[in-house]
Amino acid sequence: MTAKTNANANRTQLHTGEVAARVQAGRAQLVPSALKIANLIVEAPSWVLTSSVSEVADRAGTSESSVIRACQGLGFKGFHDLKLALASDLATQNHGGDELERAEGIGPNTPRTEIPRRVLRNSAAVLQDAIHMLDLDAYQGALDALSAARRVLVVGNGTSAAPARDCAYRLTTLGLLVHAPSDSFGQHLIARSLDNRDAVVAVSHTGATKETLVAVEAAHNGGAQVIAVTSHLRSPLSAHTHHVLVAGGPELGFRQEAMTSRLAHLAVLDALFVGIAVSRPKRSRDSLDVMADVTAEHSL
Structure with missing residues (x-):
């Protein structure tokens, strides 16, 4: 050459x-x-x-x-x-995809007025990439497991804690019985009580967070269906997971990889929420009506 x-x-x-x-x-x-x-x-x-x-x-x-x-x-x-x-x-x-091209990195010399454009363009690219990465068979399997579950444990630690809490809240609004302890001991304790009638949603950017792995392994050993929302195709988490949903993003200067990945994880969790809702419309509508009533009672 x-x-x-x-x-x-x-x-x-x-x-x-x-x-x-x-x-x-x-x-x-x-x-x-x-x-x-x-x-x-x-x-x-x-x-x-x-x-x-x-x-x-x-x-x-x-x-x-x-x-x-x-x-x-x-x-x-x-x-x-x-x-x-x-x-x-x-x-x-x-041919028309350049608007989703990843923005340049961000550093001390980046003009402040340029930062929003770079961050938002990168966020758009992360979500676009999630469309390509999502395994639709794994997604369907996750929907089936969650829809049939007696109980659902949602686990997330560190930067994955916030998406996990949001997921737990939203699944609760659909009428699912959801547990989402914030401490690792509570997660492990509930995981040990799960069996083949139950399911786990584990959110982990790296797929290698010890606290999350301990709970997931315990639930998997008990027979529960395990769904992972993560950024990596292969990780310690995937060894104990039945349905792996991969989506994530790269680092962008001061914005760490785990931060951009959180956007993609939230989008995948949202897709699970919508999928469950439309697969059992009456029960979901009734549960969402209850949520609307509770929200009204807490509004001025």
């Missing part, structure tokens, strides 16, 4: 879309050789799209089998499946 060709290959980076979202979600679990391939896909997507698996392996300094394993590790069936998704993402990015 000539220097000119190489420069052209790297001119357009992948900012949003299914492939970028999968790389972001799977990056932390990739081995070094697979990480080289993932970086190449994002940094030179047009070149990867027109290259063979052997050419990609050669440029990444790895083997053809490593390229295929890297694609599978990112959630694709193989190299061909990756290229199909890459073609779609590039078409969107090059």
Whole structure:
């Protein structure tokens, strides 16, 4: 490859879309050789799209089998499946998708009047990426589990505590019997009492928060259906989860990755709320009417 060709290959980076979202979600679990391939896909997507698996392996300094394993590790069936998704993402990015391009980073020298635009554009891109990442089979399984559950335990700690509390409140308004202790001992205690008639919703950006894992493992061992809302395809949490719903976002300067991911997690939890509501409309309407009455009693 000539220097000119190489420069052209790297001119357009992948900012949003299914492939970028999968790389972001799977990056932390990739081995070094697979990480080289993932970086190449994002940094030179047009070149990867027109290259063979052997050419990609050669440029990444790895083997053809490593390229295929890297694609599978990112959630694709193989190299061909990756290229199909890459073609779609590039078409969107090059024809009208630029408004969702991730904004530049934010630092001490960023003009204050520029910060809202960069933050909001990045937030929009995070939500757009969530559309590509969400496993619809896992989503349907989560709806079935929650709709049939006798009791639901909602767990979230650290930066995931607020989305978990919001989820618990909203599921309660639909008539579900929901537990959401704020302390880890309470979470563990209730988790130990769950069985195959119950369900757990665990919200965790990293999928590696010890307090959340302890409760989830206990509930899973008791037979409860476990639903995870997380930012990573593979994590310690996924080992004890029946339905994994992945959505998240990157860091943006002073705005940490967990903060941007919280937006995507809230959107996924909202999709669960709406899905349950429409799957059993009468019960949901009756419960929401009760909530409206209670809200009116607490309004001036």
